[in-house]
Amino acid sequence: MKQFKLNYLLITLAFVSLLASCKKDKDPEFRLPTQGVYVLSQGNFNQNNSTLSYYDYRDKTTNPDIYQSSNGVKLGDTGNDVGIYGSKMYIVVNNSNRVTIADAKTAKLNKQITIAQPRFVVFYDKNAFVTSYNGTVSVIDTASLTITKTITVGRNPEQMAISNGKLYVANSGGLDFSYNFDKTVSVIDLTTLAETKKITVTDNPVSLAADSYNNIYVLSMGNYGGDATHPPIDPGMTVINAQTDVVRSKPAVSLGYSVPILAQGDFVYFPTADNKIAMFNAKTQTMERANFITDATTVTTPFALAFDKLTNQIFIADAKDYSSNGSLYVYDVTGKMAYSVTTGIIPGKIAFINK
Known part of the structure; x- marks a missing residue:
């Protein structure tokens, strides 16, 4: 009888505990961390209409411009890049000549740093690195939010990638309209913060990604077909060995003039000339398949690629006609939207971001 009463008591306590936990789940105070996604839209050049939208995974709601709603002012002209490091979000606003630093959870303004025509940002060991069209990389201390060093690289640098303690910078020369494009990738030692060498690649390199096999992938835009005195140079990919800093190969790929790139797991994703999303196998260094998307959906103008490790999904931003609102398409790893x-x-x- 005593054993029966003890078991009954334990069952009752367990039931009460279960009810209490269910009540806690319904209480907002006990919600799990919310995750969502920020999308930075450039807007039109000289129109001051860049926006930072936020999509909440839990509520399935979108704030079309969380920066403006949090600060009461517009973000600026031609927002080019956004990155989150620690509790801060760094928004690179190219034609407004500034890097805007905001709270990563609320998008509330913290500080703005003036940099001439900034392009992209990456992070390493308490530093933010920002490329500028003036041929430099600015080093921002993420604690003091001040520029501590400026590193000279090539002409009109664009994207960066980090591998083996080195920062790789794509020097495009993209503002040289005489077809005299740059065709180098600068290598910066992240201990000394000094450029150690330049690696020659296909003309007009803009996009970089690092895989887990010590490779850097460089997408170049070529010379846009050339002219009567300049033979055409097609867009192309260059693979650099990040251990030796020697060009490993230049795989034959089909590229358009919009060249975002994503290295994730065993694969590298990038848009082709016909706006499909190609998959390149980083392990075998061969093409995996011509199109990642396996359902009937199409992307008009793929302009950004990203992977969410928490949801295991691939995100593709579609710029469509460059003048109306775009779309963010979310796919599972099998290529279904x-x-x-x-x-x-x-x-x-x-x-x-987790919130």
Whole structure:
């Protein structure tokens, strides 16, 4: 009888505990951390209409411009990149000549740093690195939010990638309209913060990604078909060995003039000339398949790629016609679309956040 009463008491306590836990789950105070995605849309040049939208995974709602709603002012002109490091979000606003630093959870403004025509940002060991069209990389201390060093690289640097303690910088020369494009990737030692060498690649390199096999992938835009006195140079890919800093190969790929790139797991993703999303096998260094997307959906103008490790989904931003609102398409790893979200004009960068 005593054993029966003890078992009954234990069952009752367990039931009460279960009810209490269910009550806690319904209470907002006990919600799990919310994750969502920021999408930075460039807007149109000289129109001051860049936007930072936020899509909430839990509520399935979109704030079309969380920066403006949090600060009461517009973000600026031609937002080019966004990255989250620690509790801060760094928004590179190219034609406004500044890097805007905001709270990563609320998008509330913290500080703005003036940099001439900034392009992209990456992070390493308490530093943010920002390329500028003036041929430099600015080093920002993420604690003091001040520029501590400026590193001279090539002409009109664009994207960067980090591997083996080195920062790789794509020097495009993209503002040289005489077809005299740059065709180098600068290598910066992240201990000394000094450029150690330049690696020659296909003309007009703009996009970089690092895989887990010590490779750097460089996508170059070529010379846009050339002219009567300049033979055409097609867009192309260069693979650099990040251990030796020697060009490993130049795989034959089909590229358009919109060249975001994503290295994730064993694969590298990038848009082709016909706006499909190609998959390149980083392990075997061969093409995996011509199109990652396996359902009937199409992307008009793929302009940004990202991977959310928490949801195991691939995000593709579609700039469409460059003048109306774009879209964010979300796919599972098999290439089937899960859902889509409306963005601002020319969605160009994607960043994920826990709240």
